[in-house]
Amino acid sequence: MKSIDIKTYNSDDLFLAETEHSIDEIIANSKNNNEKSIIFLTGVPGAGKTLIGLNTATKRSVTDDEPAVFLSGNGPLVEVLQEALARDSHKRNDITKEAAKLKVISFIQPIHQFRDDAIDNDDVQHEKIVIFDEAQRAWTQDQTETFMKNKKQIENFGMSEPEFLITIMDRQKDWAVIICLVGQGQEINKGEAGINEWFKALNNKFQNWNVYASKDSLDINNQFDNLKINDNEKLFLYSTIRSLDAPNIPNFIEYLLNNEKDKSIDMLKEFNDEYPLYITRDLNNAKKWIKQKTANESESIRYGLLAQSNGLRLIPEGIFVKNNINQKAWFLNETKDVRSSNHLEIPATEFDIQGLEIDYAIVAWDANLRYINGKFEHYKFKGTKWNTIRDSNEIEKNYLINSYRVLLTRARQGMVIFVPEGDDEDATRLSEYYDGTYEYLKSIGIKELKDT
Incomplete structure (x- = not known):
């Protein structure tokens, strides 16, 4: 994937491979036990969070057994990923660029498209696994309500973006998995909530969800008494793979x-x-x-x-x-x-x-x-x-x-x-x-x- 300016994932990197395997196990357990789970994968900039998220989505794009989608509110990231993967598929698979692009956008999408499709209905989404890139940038309730009022003419929306996104996946009748990729210290826009908003929503309304995270990596300002967080040290990526000669x-x-x-x-x-x-x-x-x-x-x-x-x-x-x-x-x-x-x-x-x-x-x-x-x-x-x-x-x-x-x-x-x-x-x-x-x-x- 070097052509899309993201360091190529190397399965020989033991820690990344272990992290991805740990996520796969959580998905398998959630599916087998008809449970709903949310995973928080945190890490330093360049540690490989996006790579693991993309791998999780792309390896499931060839089957309908565990349909997954990679979502991001980062427009440039979505555009570049879609274009780069479409160009690569066009060359390798001898298909038209348009056909390649249609395939790619089925599992890499802007988050607003996924969110907006679910606003005025109670439909159950096709995807059972949703990966939210840069989940710390999801909107607070105030920012979400302002957007809904001004852009969608919806008064008193009453939810933060994390709460609404969990609500969408909670519609699943059996199992569902949300994977939140969380960059530390990278909120750069007005109204970006940070990780606390996700835990607030889970604590208040979704106590039935299993929560997986590396506790030592969580920057949580409040006590969430209703949640049992399954501590998993593999869910914190502590060193960068972006600069292999200078991981620090x-x-x-x-x-x-x-x-x-x-x-x-x-x-x-x-x-x-x-x-x-x-x-x-x-x-x-x-x-x-x-x-x-x-x-x-x-x-x-x-x-x-x-x-x-x-x-x-x-x-x-x-x-x-x-x-x-x-x-x-x-x-x-x-x-x-x-x-x-x-x-x-x-x-x-x-x-x-x-x-x-x-x-x-x-x-x-x-x-x-x-x-x-x-x-x-x-x-x-x-x-x-x-x-x-x-x-x-x-x-x-x-x-x-x-x-x-x-x-x-x-x-x-x-x-x-x-x-x-x-x-x-x-x-x-x-x-x-x-x-x-x-x-x-x-x-x-x-x-x-x-x-x-």
Whole structure:
């Protein structure tokens, strides 16, 4: 699957194989005993959650015995997966692209399609197994009710998205399995509920469901007395398979963004020689480095430019984050296509690339997240100026941090962080907005990229 920018699953990876086998056993037991079960598979970014979810759906796509569907609210992920698998099936199976696409969309779908089909009826779904990708991004009750009122003209909907999704599968007369793939610290949109909303729904209305999870990995803020959680350590993926030479990249980024400087320094030493990681003030130099690094690689190598969606003062650097990118072309097309990521012209934001990955990344760091006087400060650009995100607005601050976490954990083989020099003649791009961040990254031990 490398062509779709997700690390190929390797059955020789014992832990991933054990996790998938554990999920298969839960499905088999639920089916044999006519029970309903919900599985929470958690893990660090790049650990293989999406791969296991896709394997679970695809290996059941050839039979109607255990019909399954992989659902995601991540539009770019769905589009890229559908397109990549359809292209691959078209080549391997000697069928038309249209026929291949129809097959693929039967088991990989956008979550809103599944949800909306069940709003005005009590029909029992064909699927017995439903995999919800990035389940932590499901909506709160307030966000769900607002959507239902404004888009579906339904008043007083009364449910969060997790509660409604469980309700749909609870219609099954015999057995059903829900698999929630949960990324830690990756809520990046308003109204995303986190894992708590799922447990709240189960605790209040679905106590008859079996719950499976790794207890140590759960970030649950409340006590759910009505639930018995079956503890399964195989349901937490603790290391990344995205960067095999640097499996601790997600933990390093976590320490970096949490301003845990000493831990960042120590962890960087563990992979500094295996995983090229640089900082630079020169975007052209970063592009030259990546092109030289990949010059002798195959056409399937994928690199690209990434930036945070509110990085609006990157425009003078030639980075316009408000471009509507063609995700299929960005992730899948050849370098000569100007829409391709490899052309290094069109940036992808956290919304475009969450759940996906590339081989090498240039991550542009704007002044919305600044390191000043020993800590990170949070800003949002609106109109003509930067506005401080107040300490009282923890949700918006977390969204900003999470978005940088997403961007900084996308690269499999290497990364350059580009921090602009700034311009003291531009009040929105003063050098002091950027210098502290650059010096902080440098002080951790990230190497400066020399002229290439």
